[in-house]
Amino acid sequence: MATIEGSMLDFRQLDLLAAQDTVIHRLDARAKVLVVLLFIITVVSFGRYELSAMVPFFIFPVVMVVLADLPAGFIVRKVALVIPFAAAIGIFNPLFDQEIRLSIGSFGISGGWLSCASIVVRATLTVTAALMLVAVTGFTAVCGALERLGMPQALVVQLLFMQRYLFVLADDAANASRARELRAFGNRGMGIGPFAAMTGHLLLKSWERAERIHMAMLARGFQGEFYLQRTGAFGLRELLFVAGWLAVFMILRFTNIPLLIGEAVTRLFIAQATIP
Amino acid sequence: MHMADALVSPAVGGTMWAVSAGAVAYSSSRLRAEVDDRRVPLMGVMGAFLFAAQMINFSIPGTGSSGHLGGGILLAILLGPHAALLAITGVLIVQALFFADGGLLALGCNIFNMGVIPAFLVYPLLYKRLAGQDPGGTRLTFAIVVSALVTLQLGPFAVVLETLFSGLSALPFTTFLLMMQPVHLAIGLVEGVVTAAVISFVYLARPELMHVARRTAAAMVFPMRNLLIAFVCAAVLTGGVVSLVASKDPDGLEWAITRVTGTAELTSPDTKLHMLLAAIQEKVAFLPDYAFKKPVASEQSASARAENRGTSLAGIVGVGITLVLLIVAGALLKRGRASL
Amino acid sequence: MSHHIVAADRLSFSYPDGTAALRSVSFSIHHGESVAVIGANGAGKSTLLQQLNGYLTPTSGQVRIGDFPVTPKTLHDVRRTVGMVFQNPDDQLFMPTVFDDVAFGPLNLGMPTKDVEQRVTAALDTVCAGHLAAKPPYRLSCGEKKRVAIATVLAMDPAMLVMDEPTSGLDPFSRREVIKLLNEFSHTRIITSHDLDMVAEVCDRVIVMHAGEIRADGAAEDIFADAGLLASCRLEPPFSMQACVVCAKRGGQTS
Amino acid sequence: MSHHIVAADRLSFSYPDGTAALRSVSFSIHHGESVAVIGANGAGKSTLLQQLNGYLTPTSGQVRIGDFPVTPKTLHDVRRTVGMVFQNPDDQLFMPTVFDDVAFGPLNLGMPTKDVEQRVTAALDTVCAGHLAAKPPYRLSCGEKKRVAIATVLAMDPAMLVMDEPTSGLDPFSRREVIKLLNEFSHTRIITSHDLDMVAEVCDRVIVMHAGEIRADGAAEDIFADAGLLASCRLEPPFSMQACVVCAKRGGQTS
């Protein structure tokens, strides 16, 4: 089925991006996970009507995209696909919050529109950050970093296995739904009955596969303990990376830079205007 | 039903993170204690299975629309609650990282809504009681459908509460509730029917699979109470701490920093500006009169209006310039890198 | 019946990730021909087969089945015409019982239940699997699954059979049965396989693919006699022919 | 080294659902032998292999690896001794990268990291896959996966190799590579396959199974010459040997 292949493709592409070798890619994964988390927390800590102050935060994705040599178009496209889902709830705000909070010339802008726009900007920033994290770090490394930051090993192992077999099982699922589609002739045969049987088959196959994997693990001396490679060290570079971005985030959080710029510019303009 | 980062406040996100992290940690330790290491690859593969299965569509009779499996209850029944929670968490993390479904901060909410609720609330408290020890066809189906219905009522309800407490959406509580619950009643029914059909298929094919789940489920009944207490404590604690640092109104984080640094100016760069603008406005007609006049008379005070005008103008100009600067900075950086 | 002609015209296909799996592939297959598509792992064989029933849409170029091109509009007819058997029968059998599975296609075509039953029985008998009708597919052996998968396609009464590696994983006896079945099928057959001995027995014509292109297209004897061509495509002549060379050279010593 | 003797003594096994997959199977394999287990689909070949590394526990009878029987207590040693390669390499490669995967076994044996690295490199070099070390398994081709799967087993330095259908799904070229690899391995090899030509090239001894029993056990030449025996077990002689018969009959016409 086209959609299955489509979504697996995104997965593959992000994974390929992570295989690049740039300054950012070489950093220890923990540093990147921390910075992205800090970024997201800082961004969402803004009040609901704040809009302009969030804009400078785009500096983070911009710098990362450039330094990590990510294809900006790809990231933008992916983000654009996701935003509508986040905005779906925000779009109700203009209905329920009509108090005018801002006006430009004769246009009055209600709080609802402001907070809706704020939600969209937040969504763009947070989604971009999350996607970038995988693109500059790689899923495996993110898992490793999370483990070293305290995530239980059982979950790490779960994630690694899952990532490994996503493609295999997605292929199975795609093949099965292809078989169904070829004999379903339109909507007939796409009902719950065939779906349940198909999913049941997929489940049995997956289960049996898990049993064989377990056998393979036992055959190689598995005794319940997982030895994960822990490469990479949190050195000076990482420290600088985290501290640097933290400083930037804090400055941006507590000074509304666009407003300052705007203030300066308008003042300049006004000053000129006052001179007859 | 995924919560997005954009709709979550740090307080709500942090609290739910703590709760879900607690549940995940608890499940992990329970699984570690188990001797059966067969489960290690099983959980991972079943997570991948759920992922793959969610991509298969079916058409819902009589509606012309199509649906897909949710799978929370399915995994809980097949793997037992602890393994199911980890498997679902895995799916949600992959969705958050690769498909930007939900988000990193909202992950806590999503794990709770779609993992903790089916695995730790609905499964032990409802499903097990309804299904009993060795359920036959009808009873099993009934138990599954009811469990799915309840899961898909509690989940969206949690979404409503989390959104509400985050304070970013202006949707009134009842409106939001009315939007979410009835729709999910239908979704829950479909989910229940589909899950029951899949389970009964597996039950016919390999009945022994179901015993694996039953064995571990039996082991989890007692510590439920401790677990719940732990959750509540974690929630209250983090909720308290986080909201102290970052309550939504007034902007707590700023407030806290102001207290620390003692620089009130930091927080309100616009006070200076609005005074300035108000003063200027009286002296000069910077723009023709009507430009600053609002079409609808508002109840705001003149100074507040002036503040708004000033802020908006400076804000818009500033945002524009910032964006240009960002683009220029990006382009320059790129050139710099390319020439390296 | 011109309806059974299959033609590809400068067919190219790239997977969404950019892998160019087919590059300007052209051929024309007439009614009743039995054609094998062979090539190394990843040469593009499976990709090509999936174009034939419209499952994948060409990036450029065109496939024609009979008189009309494969387009979203004609898909319904194309899929009735082209019966496709996958490499892995596990992907193809998804209903609770063998009978249900074989009946799935005909029922979806809206045939009356009576006719469907007859068709299913006939299809299962053709592949000697009548006794399996009530069994669930997951309880079948590998060879049995393969035969049932073929029956699901036969029940739709296709004008051509397309099979991806029909003999992989089968024991020699089941393999013979599949060969027999293919030889008895009177319409067009298009198969892919790494089992070149089977190809030599079933197909008159062989298309050799390499890295998404057609390297050669001709009579089976000619292709299999061209050791240089085969080697350049990571292939070998069928074992039965290799031995012959040995026989000829060594005078009867065989292993 | 008697450690490498593999012996089954009246081994029987039934699956939980009652399928009697092995019935009183006995054999003994000496160090350095290369043995093929052949038989129809469902004859019990895979089931037998799974007894050899203790994944399945016999219903009755016993397997001995070297001097001691396979019991839960000796399982750890048995699994070090017996290196098992599965039919589907996807089931065997489960770690994030090829390197991690090959290192999985040695690390579980508690070796120091330095030694592990050496071993992994050596094992990957043996199968000509050193350049794949950093790749994730899902980006490998079919043949590459197979080679890496063999490396994961070689890294454990097993005293014997057990492989279930090592050549299925491979193109002729990759198949040759696997055959070469098997011929170069100096310890005991036990394989199952439907590719009897490969068996003829790699194995000196053949065990024929039918419906869970051993029907014959002897030198490959003898077994493959006994057409009656093979036919009764749903088997055939290797194609390379069949062709000779054809040649002889038809005087050189090959297909």
Ligand SMILES: Nc1ncnc2c1ncn2[C@@H]1O[C@H](COP(=O)(O)OP(=O)(O)OP(=O)(O)O)[C@@H](O)[C@H]1O
């Ligand atoms: N879904 C996919 N997305 C991207 N590339 C793919 C996909 N499926 C196949 N490919 C690539 O397309 C090429 C052709 O693949 P195809 O499956 O057609 O080969 P094949 O000839 O059938 O090989 P085999 O003999 O192993 O079955 C290969 O390079 C393969 O890696």
Ligand SMILES: Nc1ncnc2c1ncn2[C@@H]1O[C@H](COP(=O)(O)OP(=O)(O)OP(=O)(O)O)[C@@H](O)[C@H]1O
């Ligand atoms: N998990 C299982 N439960 C019940 N029966 C099984 C199971 N696995 C295999 N069997 C049955 O045991 C018998 C032997 O199966 P086995 O997989 O060993 O055959 P095989 O010789 O490897 O066949 P193939 O050539 O198809 O791989 C078959 O009848 C099969 O149906």
Ligand SMILES: [Mg+2]
């Ligand atoms: Mg193929």
Ligand SMILES: [Mg+2]
């Ligand atoms: Mg087998």
